[in-house]
Amino acid sequence: MTGVNDVKNDLALQASTRTLAHYEERAAAFWEGTRDHDVSQNLDALLSAFPDAEPGRPLRILDFGCGPGRDLAELRRRGHQPTGLDGCESFVHMARAHAGVTVLHQDFHALDLLPGSFDGVFANASLFHVPTALLPGVLAHLFAALVPGGALFCSNPRARDGGAPQEGFVGERYASHLDLESWRALFLAAGFMEIRHYYRPEGLPRAEQPWLAMLWRRPPS
Numbered sequence: 693m694t695g696v697n698d699v700k701n702d703l704a705l706q707a708s709t710r711t712l713a714h715y716e717e718r719a720a721a722f723w724e725g726t727r728d729h730d731v732s733q734n735l736d737a738l739l740s741a742f743p744d745a746e747p748g749r750p751l752r753i754l755d756f757g758c759g760p761g762r763d764l765a766e767l768r769r770r771g772h773q774p775t776g777l778d779g780c781e782s783f784v785h786m787a788r789a790h791a792g793v794t795v796l797h798q799d800f801h802a803l804d805l806l807p808g809s810f811d812g813v814f815a816n817a818s819l820f821h822v823p824t825a826l827l828p829g830v831l832a833h834l835f836a837a838l839v840p841g842g843a844l845f846c847s848n849p850r851a852r853d854g855g856a857p858q859e860g861f862v863g864e865r866y867a868s869h870l871d872l873e874s875w876r877a878l879f880l881a882a883g884f885m886e887i888r889h890y891y892r893p894e895g896l897p898r899a900e901q902p903w904l905a906m907l908w909r910r911p912p913s
């Protein structure tokens with residue numbers, strides 16, 4: 693008999709294999725197309741969760757789904773101690789070369805992270821590749837990897853206004869397009885406290901803001 697865990701494992705394998713193969717085939721083009729993207733609003737949002745950060749004590753930040761390393765390099769330039777994580781082997785090599793920091797080659801569905809080892813998690817355009825049924829497990833890992841009081845930022849393409857959340861393969865990439873309420877339910881169930889959210893790009897009417905950015909905190913003990 694096929695159990696729930698078999699179905700979940702099969703979904704994880706399919707989502708990872710096809711999505712990562714897509715990025716692997718386009719790794720160089722992805723870097724050229726995204727290396728100049730300005731995501732400073734998102735980096736600033738994560739760092740704003742640490743108003744008492746002491747100068748000279750770099751924050752340990754996990755860039756979850758770091759891609760070829762643009763944001764790792766910027767976090768390092770800002771004096772922090774970022775660590776990358778990605779399942780696409782070419783991105784792991786590129787990120788190490790571009791940012792000169794530790795980059796873990798791990799699948800979102802087979803995470804091996806030390807508990808309490810990060811002050812912050814930066815998940816820019818990455819969590820939406822996780823099927824909704826598997827998000828509770830991934831969020832539980834990230835919660836455990838944060839120190840109490842640590843913060844998680846994520847930005848994901850969202851469900852259309854007035855439309856239901858949708859998920860499945862878009863071409864070869866698995867994508868979950870959720871709305872704010874669906875994300876809230878998942879993060880609150882994982883134990884996070886909401887800090888704030890906003891829509892991107894900045895300054896446009898909501899209908900032209902396809903990205904939902906959210907900032908969450910692991911409660912301080």
Ligand SMILES: C[S@@+](CC[C@H](N)C(=O)[O-])C[C@H]1O[C@@H](n2cnc3c(N)ncnc32)[C@H](O)[C@@H]1O
Nearest residue numbers: 708757758759778779780799800816817818821
């Ligand atoms: C849209 S890209 C975002 C990259 C980077 N954060 C940025 O903002 O440019 C999504 C990233 O998630 C990674 N990814 C997708 N599915 C993954 C999985 N199952 N395990 C590990 N990494 C995965 C991809 O390799 C890719 O680097």
